[in-house]
Amino acid sequence: MSYKIGCIPGDGIGPEVVREARKVLDAVGKKYGHEFIYTEIDMGGCSIDKYGEPLTDEAIEKAKASDAVLMGSIGGNTSTSPWYKLPPEKRPEAGLLKIRKSLGLFANLRPSYLYEELKDACPLRAEVADAGFDMLIMRELTGGLYFGERYTKEIDGVMTAVDTLSYNENEIRRIAVKAFEIAGKRRKKVISIDKANVLDSSRLWRKVVNEVAGDYPDIELEHMLVDNAAMQLVKNPAPFDVVLTENMFGDILSDEAAEISGSIGMLSSASLNETKFGLYEPSGGSAPDIAGKNIANPIATILSAAMMLRFTFDLDKEADAIENAVREVLKAGIRTGDIMSDGCRKVSTSEMGDEIAGRV
Ligand code: NAD
Numbered sequence: 001m002s003y004k005i006g007c008i009p010g011d012g013i014g015p016e017v018v019r020e021a022r023k024v025l026d027a028v029g030k031k032y033g034h035e036f037i038y039t040e041i042d043m044g045g046c047s048i049d050k051y052g053e054p055l056t057d058e059a060i061e062k063a064k065a066s067d068a069v070l071m072g073s074i075g076g077n078t079s080t081s082p083w084y085k086l087p088p089e090k091r092p093e094a095g096l097l098k099i100r101k102s103l104g105l106f107a108n109l110r111p112s113y114l115y116e117e118l119k120d121a122c123p124l125r126a127e128v129a130d131a132g133f134d135m136l137i138m139r140e141l142t143g144g145l146y147f148g149e150r151y152t153k154e155i156d157g158v159m160t161a162v163d164t165l166s167y168n169e170n171e172i173r174r175i176a177v178k179a180f181e182i183a184g185k186r187r188k189k190v191i192s193i194d195k196a197n198v199l200d201s202s203r204l205w206r207k208v209v210n211e212v213a214g215d216y217p218d219i220e221l222e223h224m225l226v227d228n229a230a231m232q233l234v235k236n237p238a239p240f241d242v243v244l245t246e247n248m249f250g251d252i253l254s255d256e257a258a259e260i261s262g263s264i265g266m267l268s269s270a271s272l273n274e275t276k277f278g279l280y281e282p283s284g285g286s287a288p289d290i291a292g293k294n295i296a297n298p299i300a301t302i303l304s305a306a307m308m309l310r311f312t313f314d315l316d317k318e319a320d321a322i323e324n325a326v327r328e329v330l331k332a333g334i335r336t337g338d339i340m341s342d343g344c345r346k347v348s349t350s351e352m353g354d355e356i357a358g359r360v
Contacts, residue, residue, distance in 0.1 A: 002035035003313055006066030011045040011092065012286025013296035013349075014072025020298035020353030021070060021305040024325070027357035028309070028318045039066060043099065044074025044092040044286075045083045054095030060102045063279075068312040069103075070305055071281035077288040100141065105271035105279055106171070107178045108139040108250065109307070112237075112257035112267065117330040120341060121262030124234060133237035136186065137257050138179045139250025141271060143171045144201070146247050167201045167246065169208050174274060176212040179244040180219050185310065186241055189220045193229045193245040193253065205246060226253070233257060258283060265297030265338045268304035270311060278312045280304040294348045297336040299326055302356055325359035 007022070009015035025036050041062045043055050054074070063069050075092040078084050083092050099105075113134045114122055122129040148164030176192075183190045192209045194202035206223055213221040224232070226249045233240070233256050245253060258267050267283035282300030290296055302322060310319035333344040334355050340346050347355065 002037055003068070004037050004039065004066045005308075006041050006063045006069040007038045008041045008043045008063075008069060008071040008074075009046075010043055010072040010074040010286060011076055012073060012288045012291040014044075014074065014286055016072075016291070016294060016296055016349050017282065017298040017301040018070060018072040020349060020356075021301040023353045024302050024322060024357045024360060025305050025309075027360040028315075028321060031321070031360055032315075032318050034315070034318070041069070043071075043095045045076050045081065047095065048083055048086070048090065048092065053090060054092050055098045060099065063099060063103060068277060068308045069099075069279045070301075070308060071279060072301060073282060073284065073286040075286045075288075081288070099279065100271060103277065103279065104142075104273040106140065106142040106274075107175050107272040108137075108141040108254075109182070109270040109272065109311075110137045110139070110254045110258065110267065110283055111135070111269075111303075111307070112137065112254075112261045114261055115266070115327070115330055117333075118262045118266070118339060121339065122260060124237075124260055128234075128236065131236075131238040133240060133260075134187075135237065135240035135243055135257060136182065137243045137250060137254040138175065138182065138245070139254055140167075140171065140175045140246045141250075142247075143167050144247035146251075165199065165201050165248075167204060169204060172205050172208040173212060176209045176244060178272060179242050180212060180216040182311070183219045183242040184216070185316065188218060189222070189239075189241040191222045191224050191229070191240055191243050193224050193226050193243060193249055195226050195249075196223070197225060201246070209244065229253060230256065234260065263297065263339045265300055265336065266303070267300050268307050270304065270307045272311065276312050276314075278308060280308040280312075294350055295337050296349050297338050298349050298353055299336075299356075302326065302353070321360050322356070325356045328359045329355045 009018045145165040150163045152161040196202040196206045264284040272278040306319040306322035309315040335344040
C-alpha cells in the first residue's frame, strides 16, 4: 500500500529528528512492502522567514491532502529569537494552534512508558519503578476551561476574574469513543478522570462515558477523581492503561506522567480528529540549545511515527517492529547524550536513527 505523509520538520532539532523518523519509516516500508510518500510542509519560524507567517493556507491544504502529518517541532529561543518580537498571532506557536484548529484535532494522546533500561532516570521510589508502567493519556484538546468564556472586571468594587468550564455531550462522546477504541488495541482498560463530586461538567462527563462504555463490553471502565489520580500516578502507576480526561486535567496529568518516565526525548504524542487522520509529534520542543549539533534524541519522533502507523494506518505489526527496535537499541546500551549512563555507548542523532532502522 502507499501512504501520503505530510512532513513538518519545523525549527531547531525538528529537521534532524524528522529525518531519522523517515529513515526508520523507510526501513519499515522496505521490510513490509509499503510506500511512504512525503510532502514537505513549512511551519513555525522557518515559514515566518519564508512567507512572513507561521502557517500559510497552502500549508494547511497540503496537510489536509495527506493521510497523516509527522512533525518535528517549531519555535526558537523565546528570549533571543527575532520571531518573538512579532505580535503573538505571527509567532511560531500560532502555527501550532492554527493547524490543530484547521484539522479539528480534538484528541491528544501522550503515552508514558517506563523502559527497563531507563529506570534510573525515573524519579519514583525504586519499588514503584520496578513494577514499571505503560499508560496512554487521552486528553480532550478543544473544549473545557481553556476555550470557555472568560473575563476580568470589577464587580461591586472588587476585581473579579471568571473562566468558564463547559462541555456538551457530543464533545465528551467523541473523545470517549476514541479512548475505548484505542483501549481495544492495548490492555483493554479505560480509567476516566473527573471531579464528579463537585463539577456539573464532570457529572455529565461520567454519564456520557458510562453510556459509551455500554458499546464496548470487553473494555473495563473505572472512574477516578482527579485529586486521587494525581496521587495514584506517583504512588502506583502500573494499573493505568488508557487515561481519559478533559482538557485542563489532561494538561496537568500528562506532564506528571511525562516526568515520571524520565527523558523528554523519549516521549511521543498524537493529536487526532474524528477520522483516522492524525498529527504525530514528539512531546518536547525544538531544543534550540542543541539544534544543528546532531546530538538530539530522535526516539520520541521515531515512536511518534510508530503511533502514526498504529492509529492512522492500522499497521500494528509495523508499529510493533519500530517499538521493539527501540527497546533492542536501549538493551544494547546505545544512548544519545540526554539518556546516557555509565557503561553505555554514546551515539549521535543520525547514528541512533541508523541503529533503530537496522533493527526494524
Ligand atoms: P524543549 O523541550 O525544546 O527543551 C527543554 C530541554 O529538553 C532542553 O534542554 C533541550 O535540549 C531538551 N530536549 C528537548 N528535546 C530533546 C531531545 N529530543 N533530545 C535531547 N534533549 C532534548 O523546551 P523549551 O526550551 O521550553 O522550548 C524551546 C522551543 O520549543 C520554544 O520556542 C517553545 O515554544 C517550543 N516548543 C514547541 C513545541 C512544539 O513544537 N509542539 C512544544 C514545546 C515547546
